[in-house]
Amino acid sequence: MSGAALGLEIVFVFFLALFQLHRYGDFRKQHRLVIIATLLAWYLCFLIVFILPLDVSTTIYNRCKLAVNSSPAESNGSYVTLAPSKQKCFKPWSYIPNGIMPIFWRVVYWTSQFLTWNQLQTIGIAAANTWGLFLLVLLLGYGLVEIPRSHWNGAKRGYLLMKTYFKAAKLMTEKADAEENLEDIMEEVRKVSESIKYNHPLRKCVDTILKKCPTEYQERMGRNMDDYEDFDERQNSYPSEKSLVKLHKQVIYSVQRHRRTQVQWQILLEQAFYLEDVAKNETSATRQFVHTFHSQEPENKIIQYLYTPTVEWYWECLLRPWFYRVLAVVLATFSVIVVWSECTFFSTKPVLSLFAVFIQLAEKTYNYIYIEMACFLTIFFLSICVYSTVFRIRVFNYYYLASHHQTDAYSLLFSGMLFCRLTPPLCLNFLGLTHMDATISHKNTQPTAYTSIMGSMRVLSFIADGFYIYYPMLVVILCIATYFSLGTRCLNLLGFQQFMGDSEMTSDLIDEGKELIRREKRKRQRQEEGENRRREWKERYGNRDDSTRNRVVHTDQKESSFSETHASRTLSKYTRSNGRTERDRIELLQDAEPLDFNADSINDDPLESDSGRYQPGGRYLSMSRSKIFDDV
Secondary structure, three states: OOOHHHHHHHHHHHHHHHHHHHHHOOOOOOOHHHHHHHHHHHHHHHHHHHHHHHHHHHHHHHHHHHHHOOOOOOEEOOEEOOOOOOOOOOOOOOOOOOOHHHHHHHHHHHHHHHOOOOOHHHHOHHHHHHHHHHHHHHHHHHHHHHHHHHHHHOOOHHHHHHHHHHHHHHHHHHHHHHHHHHHHHHHHHHHHHHHOOOOOOOHHHHHHHHHOOOHHHHHHHHHHOOOOOOOOOOOOOOOOHHHHHHHHHHHHHHHHHHHHHHHHHHHHHHHHHHHHHHHHHOOOOOOOOOOOOHHHOOOOHHHHHHOOHHHHHHHHHHHHHHHHHHHHHHHHHHHHHHHHHHHHOOOEOOEOOHHHHHHHHHHHHOOHHHHHHHHHHHHHHHHHHHHHHHHHOEEOOOEEOOOOOOOOHHHHHHHHHHHHHHHHHHHHHHHHHOOOOHHHHOOOOOOOHHHHHHOOHHHOHHHHHHHHHHHHHHHHHHHHHHHOOHHHHHHHHOOOOOOOOOOHHHHHHHHHHHHHHHHHHHHHHHHHHHHHHHHHHHHHHOOOOHHHHHHHHHHHHHHHHHHHHHHHHHHHHHOOOOOOOHHHHHHHHHHOOOOOOOOOOOOOOOOOOOOOOOOOOHHHHOOOOOOOOOOO
16 A cells, blocks of 8 residues: 555546636636646645645654654654654555655645746745745635635525525626626727728738627628728728737637626526525425426436435425534534634643644554544645635636636636645644644654655744744634624725625615516516427427328417407407507507516515524515616
8 A cells, every 4th residue: 555545646636626627717718728737736736735644644653663763862863753662653554655755745846836936946935935824824714714604604595595686786787797898899899890801911810809709799790791892001090910919808808707797697596596496495385395497407317216306395495404504513613723723833832732632642542544534634624714715706807716617717827826825834834733843843853744845934033933833823813803794894885895784785786686586587487488388389289290280270370360350359449549550559568578466475585484584674675766777
C-alpha cells in the first residue's frame, strides 16, 4: 500500500476538479487555455486539501521511529527526539516513502503560485502567505456563520419561498436589462454589417462578430443585408478596427449575460414551483406528493418505482426539514470549535485548541485512521467555509460564478487565482490549529513536509510571532458581524437590495416576485393544457386511416363553425350598437388573457395555508399597489 493512497487521491481529485469546472464552465465555447489554466489551479488547490492528512500521519510515524531508535538525550541532526517508547511503531496504511512528499509539495506549491503571482522571486513566500491569511480570515468569518444558518433556514419552507420570490423580482430586473442591452448591441452590429459590405477589408472582422451573435439575430441580419452594393472608399463613416474590437467584446459580454439570465430564470422558476408544491402538499390528507406540472416528475422508471409519491411526501414534507436542522446543528458545532481553536491555538501549555487535543490523543495510540479522518474533516470543513464564500462573491457583473455552464472566462480565471492564493495559508492555519507547525508548538521536532516547503513565516519575526498568531482572532469579530447581517444592512443602505425580513423594500420585491411567479405558472399551465389536448388528439385519431381522420376533422370543423356562427349571432343580438365593427370586437376578445378567478384565492397562496409552518407578517402577504412589471 506504500504510495497507493497518494496515487488514488491524485486521480480522484483530478476528476473532482474536472466535474466542478464542467458545472460552472462551458468546454465547448470557452477557450482551451482558459479551461486548462482554471482546471490546473482548482486541481492543485483541491489536491493540497486531500493530501495534507496523509502528510500528517506520515510525519507522526516518522517521529515515532525517531523516538524508538534514539536515547532520551540523543539528538538527530537539528531535531530533538522524544524518549524511546516500548510500544512498536505501526506503519500507517497510507504511508508515503521518504523524499516523495517534499518533491510533491514543491511541484504543487510553485506551480500554483506561478499561476497567480507575477515576479514571484521578488515578492517572496512570506508576503504571499501573509496576503493569503489576510484574505482567508475575511472569507472564513463569513462562511463559519452563513453555512450553518443557510441550512437552518433551509428547513423553513415559508422563508425559502419568500426568498425565492425576492430573487425572482431582482432577477427579472437583471433579465430585462440584459435583454435591452442585447437589443442595443445587436442594433449596432446591424448598422456596422450594413455599412461594411462584402468587399470591404474589414468584412472578415464583421463576420467574426456575427458568428458570436444569437442565431435569430444572424438570420435577421442576413435577410436585410445587400451584398451586391459596393462600398465607397470616399466615405469616412466606416468604423475603425479598434472600434470593431470593442464591439466584439461587447457582443460576447452581452450574449453571455443574456444567456445566463435566461438559464437562471428557468432554474428559479423550477425552484419556486417546487417550493409551492411542497407548501401545498404539507396539508395533504392522502400523504402522496402531487406535482403541479408533469415535467417536474422523474422520467426514469426505476426512480419512479423507488421514489413513489408516498416516499416523496414523507421526505419532502416531513423528514427533510428535520435533516436540515440536525445538519445545521452539527455545522454550527464545528464552527464554534473552529472559532475557539482560532483564538487559543497559540497556547501550548495547556493545550486549548480542541483540534490539537484530538490529534495528540490519537498520536499516543498511533491510530492513523482516526488521525487522517480527523484531519480530513477539519480541513474539509475549513475549505468549504472559504470556497463557498468565493463561489458566492459577486462583484457587480464582472466577477460572477454561475452554475449550469454560465460562468465566463474572466470569472473562471479569477476564481483560480483566489484558490491558489487561499489554499496554502489555509493549510498552514490548519497545521497551526493542530500544533503540527513548529512555529506554533515551539518544539524542535521533525516538521511536516508541507511546513518545510511552504511554511516560511519565520523569515520575518514580527509576522511569525505577531500577525500569524493574533490576526486569526479577528474571525470572532467577522462572525459576529455576519450573524447580525451587518454587511447586508450596509449594502441595503447603499442601494443594493438584499433579502432582509424587516425591510419595506424587501416586502415590495417579495410581492412583485410572487406576482411574476404566478404569471409564469399560469402561462405554463396553459402550455401543458395545450400539449395534453394535442396528445389526446393523437391518441384518439392517430391510428385511424386517412379517410376516417378526414371525415372526423370535417365533422369537427362543421360543428365548430356552427358553434361560432351561433355564438356570433347571439353576441350581435344582445350587444348594443356603439359604433365599433364586429372585427374589432372579435380581435379584442382574441387578445384578451383568460381570467384566472382562483389566482387571488386564499387556498392558492402557499404562504397563507394553515399548516403550522413559517408565516411572515401581514405586509409580506399583501400585494404591492405599484408593480414594476405590470401587464398592460
